[in-house]
Amino acid sequence: MAYVARKIPFVGTPDTNPETKPFFDGAAAGKLMLRRCTACKKAHYFPRELCPFCFGDCTWEEASGKGKIYTISIMERANPPYAIGYVTLAEGPSVLTNFIDCEFKDLKIGQDVVVKFVKCEGDGPSLPFFAPA
Amino acid sequence: MSLKGAAYIAGAWEHPTRKAPDKSIALLHAECARGALADAGLTKDDVDGYFCAGDAPGGLGPLSMVEYMNLKCRHVDSTDVGGSSYQVAVGHALEAIAAGRCSVALITLAGRPRSEGMATGTAPRPGNPAAPEMQFEFPYGPATANLYGMCASRHMYEYGTTSEQLAWIKVAASHHAQYNEHAMLRDVVTVEDVVKSPMVSTPLHRLDCCVISDGGGALIVTRPEIAKSLKRPLVKVIGVGESPKIQAGGDIDLTFTAARWSGPPAWEMAGIKPSDVKYASIYDSFTITVLMQLEDLGFCKKGEGGKFVSDGNLISGVGKLPFNTDGGGLCSNHPANRGGITKIIEAVRQLRGEAHPKVQVPNCDLAIAHGTGGALGTRHCGSTVILERE
Numbered sequence: 398m399a400y401v402a403r404k405i406p407f408v409g410t411p412d413t414n415p416e417t418k419p420f421f422d423g424a425a426a427g428k429l430m431l432r433r434c435t436a437c438k439k440a441h442y443f444p445r446e447l448c449p450f451c452f453g454d455c456t457w458e459e460a461s462g463k464g465k466i467y468t469i470s471i472m473e474r475a476n477p478p479y480a481i482g483y484v485t486l487a488e489g490p491s492v493l494t495n496f497i498d499c500e501f502k503d504l505k506i507g508q509d510v511v512v513k514f515v516k517c518e519g520d521g522p523s524l525p526f527f528a529p530a
Numbered sequence: 531m532s533l534k535g536a537a538y539i540a541g542a543w544e545h546p547t548r549k550a551p552d553k554s555i556a557l558l559h560a561e562c563a564r565g566a567l568a569d570a571g572l573t574k575d576d577v578d579g580y581f582c583a584g585d586a587p588g589g590l591g592p593l594s595m596v597e598y599m600n601l602k603c604r605h606v607d608s609t610d611v612g613g614s615s616y617q618v619a620v621g622h623a624l625e626a627i628a629a630g631r632c633s634v635a636l637i638t639l640a641g642r643p644r645s646e647g648m649a650t651g652t653a654p655r656p657g658n659p660a661a662p663e664m665q666f667e668f669p670y671g672p673a674t675a676n677l678y679g680m681c682a683s684r685h686m687y688e689y690g691t692t693s694e695q696l697a698w699i700k701v702a703a704s705h706h707a708q709y710n711e712h713a714m715l716r717d718v719v720t721v722e723d724v725v726k727s728p729m730v731s732t733p734l735h736r737l738d739c740c741v742i743s744d745g746g747g748a749l750i751v752t753r754p755e756i757a758k759s760l761k762r763p764l765v766k767v768i769g770v771g772e773s774p775k776i777q778a779g780g781d782i783d784l785t786f787t788a789a790r791w792s793g794p795p796a797w798e799m800a801g802i803k804p805s806d807v808k809y810a811s812i813y814d815s816f817t818i819t820v821l822m823q824l825e826d827l828g829f830c831k832k833g834e835g836g837k838f839v840s841d842g843n844l845i846s847g848v849g850k851l852p853f854n855t856d857g858g859g860l861c862s863n864h865p866a867n868r869g870g871i872t873k874i875i876e877a878v879r880q881l882r883g884e885a886h887p888k889v890q891v892p893n894c895d896l897a898i899a900h901g902t903g904g905a906l907g908t909r910h911c912g913s914t915v916i917l918e919r920e
Contacts, residue, residue: 409659443662450779
């Protein structure tokens with residue numbers, strides 16, 4: 398079962414939450430932007446202004462875009478089917494995503510993947526997806 | 531101060547319907563309320579506390595249902611943590627009763643996703659874009675089935691759990707459901723039936739999923755003196771616990787559930803251990819939900835759930851831990867897509883000796899009813915209630 402592009406829905410706009418707009422601006426430029434705490438130095442996801450580990454202030458940084466598959470589920474009932482999963486980024490946090498440009502049955506937990514950006518339907522923003530490295 | 535035994539479940543009633551296109555959701559709640567009060571031997575005028583969750587129609591927590599049923603309450607609580615809300619409500623009712631805030635607490639759940647044609651498990655449900663996680667999750671198609679499928683995939687990867695082991699959970703539920711005249715799925719199934727049923731979201735097959743049903747249920751929780759004045763067998767609340775589990779800033783571990791945290795305070799309050807339990811109601815939105823919660827509640831070691839549930843160990847009269855003897859969400863019903871209250875109702879039936887004779891556990895004096903609400907793959911709440919027949 399190979400990847401087939403599907404319409405990616407989005408609710409609201411990148412301006413809905415001003416706190417996360419730089420994430421979407423980064424994605425539009427092909428960059429995966431992460432938040433990192435200036436106090437405890439840990440990166441987190443999804444992005445927040447206040448660190449979810451210590452409530453310290455955070456800065457933005459561009460992530461490497463590299464990670465490993467933490468888990469996968471191939472949604473066979475959907476049309477077209479899609480592969481949802483978490484990727485554990487090289488920077489630490491795990492992110493919810495879909496896997497693209499691959500044969501779904503070949504995906505393995507622990508496999509190296511890299512970020513690719515896909516635009517949502519309509520006027521929606523680009524978002525990070527992952528494909529085999 | 532321990533609140534062990536500060537309240538009793540005096541009334542429990544499950545709506546027999548599984549499809550109710552001709553009834554409003556409010557009416558289903560009210561019919562459940564009437565049924566539970568009649569079961570307890572109390573009247574509407576006795577209710578002074580009302581507990582509900584997000585399935586109650588209306589936008590302001592309990593207000594619309596208090597209006598519809600014309601209740602006179604001095605305490606209300608509408609904590610909404612999905613299907614686990616009703617175990618949480620039992621705990622909150624116990625606390626309110628102990629604090630003197632109410633004496634007769636009514637808890638209701640009802641809904642009709644089946645009549646409304648809701649694609650409960652397979653269609654992602656968009657929410658308010660101001661929910662801080664929404665824009666980082668919804669585009670990726672998080673539907674209930676794949677949110678649990680991701681947990682099953684990781685559990686299989688870390689512990690070698692198999693689809694056949696998961697299937698045993700459905701097999702056990704089906705053995706019980708054959709005796710429940712109201713159950714949606716009454717045919718006994720085999721491991722082969724489950725693993726050969728159509729794949730929904732890997733590794734979960736159609737028969738790994740719960741049913742989609744209309745219906746509801748209600749409970750009456752009350753003070754010990756009132757419970758003892760009634761004519762029903764005494765079911766005492768001896769342990770409660772609740773805890774949310776989240777993605778924690780991306781520091782995720784999908785191999786365990788919030789039961790790891792809601793269980794210990796309940797066990798400690800009750801002063802018993804898992805091996806003391808005669809009957810277990812375990813939330814069963816999917817087979818994997820049951821397996822992970824059994825591990826996290828301490829019925830077996832982490833990673834050994836697959837072995838624990840195999841070979842009929844959850845079948846009443848066959849295995850060591852009879853579970854969901856009404857057929858549970860996997861076979862009987864999952865009203866409003868929330869199975870918490872029916873877990874408690876079947877536990878009460880078992881403790882009263884009122885379960886179906888074919889599945890009644892002999893000398894059933896200690897039972898657990900554990901709920902999960904939300905999604906194991908992102909965030910959920912776990913809630914544990916331990917009950918004793920007095």
